[in-house]
Amino acid sequence: MALLSVRGLGVRYGNDVHALEGVDLDLDAGERLAIIGESGSGKSTLARAIAGLLPPAAKVEGSISWPELGRAAQNGRDIGFVFQDPASSLDPVMTVGDQVAEVAHVNLDMAWPAARRLAVELLDRVKLPEPQATAKAYPHQLSGGQKQRVAIAAAIVAGPRLLIADEATSALDTIVQAEIVSLIRGLADEDGMALLFVSHDIALAANLADTIAVFRHGRLVETGAAEPLIAAPASHYTRALLDAYLGLDA
Ligand SMILES: Nc1ncnc2c1ncn2[C@@H]1O[C@H](COP(=O)(O)OP(=O)(O)OP(=O)(O)O)[C@@H](O)[C@H]1O
Numbered sequence: 590m591a592l593l594s595v596r597g598l599g600v601r602y603g604n605d606v607h608a609l610e611g612v613d614l615d616l617d618a619g620e621r622l623a624i625i626g627e628s629g630s631g632k633s634t635l636a637r638a639i640a641g642l643l644p645p646a647a648k649v650e651g652s653i654s655w656p657e658l659g660r661a662a663q664n665g666r667d668i669g670f671v672f673q674d675p676a677s678s679l680d681p682v683m684t685v686g687d688q689v690a691e692v693a694h695v696n697l698d699m700a701w702p703a704a705r706r707l708a709v710e711l712l713d714r715v716k717l718p719e720p721q722a723t724a725k726a727y728p729h730q731l732s733g734g735q736k737q738r739v740a741i742a743a744a745i746v747a748g749p750r751l752l753i754a755d756e757a758t759s760a761l762d763t764i765v766q767a768e769i770v771s772l773i774r775g776l777a778d779e780d781g782m783a784l785l786f787v788s789h790d791i792a793l794a795a796n797l798a799d800t801i802a803v804f805r806h807g808r809l810v811e812t813g814a815a816e817p818l819i820a821a822p823a824s825h826y827t828r829a830l831l832d833a834y835l836g837l838d839a
């Protein structure tokens with residue numbers, strides 16, 4: 590039984606912007622799916638639709654269901670979401686420990702002392718040095734990579750079944766990017782969490798994912814196991830996307 594089942598999903602922001610059209614997609618428990626496609630192809634719209642984070646003005650058709658849960662998934666509980674820019678997803682005037690603790694307090698109804706202890710454990714889990722001391726730091730005292738680790742800690746507070754990372758490593762330099770990807774991969778393995786990983790970086794996506802889904806103009810172009818899809822894509826569009834990517838990389 591699939592964890593997530595998306596059927597005929599369409600999203601429009603205005604009358605003429607079809608950000609997504611007719612998208613069918615399944616995700617199994619523990620499966621790692623990478624979403625690739627050019628800018629504006631609807632990747633973030635898909636990620637947000639799944640997490641229930643679309644702006645109120647968005648018009649949605651089709652269905653997003655969670656067969657394995659048997660109910661709608663809740664962002665912050667069943668789903669953890671990591672955004673591109675850790676600086677803007679964190680509150681500048683609250684210590685990072687309290688920001689992680691607040692998620693446990695609000696989403697899990699945990700009393701503050703227990704929430705604070707859990708926050709320190711999570712900061713340790715995302716491999717921040719000296720988690721006790723780091724918990725008392727403010728975001729501006731941390732590097733970009735460290736801030737993204739805090740954002741990941743906040744996303745996994747409730748032990749979600751699915752972690753969505755939308756360009757979560759794009760703002761970081763290459764070495765830090767690799768560290769964060771390996772952290773995300775390790776956490777997913779340990780907890781059996783499914784991953785939905787959105788990235789411009791096809792090599793990174795191929796490396797991390799079991800399955801790749803290619804989007805163009807809001808439509809799913811093709812989907813399949815990562816390695817064969819990269820080695821021999823079925824669609825001309827994917828071929829062109831790979832060629833452009835390899836060209837850029839050279
Ligand atoms: N809040 C919004 N209001 C209006 N249009 C939007 C909104 N968000 C996205 N769009 C439009 O929907 C389409 C899909 O955008 P989306 O952000 O999902 O693409 P993306 O694949 O994530 O692109 P990128 O790689 O640049 O992040 C684009 O045409 C975009 O301009």
Ligand SMILES: [Mg+2]
Nearest residue numbers: 632633634756
């Ligand atoms: Mg995007």
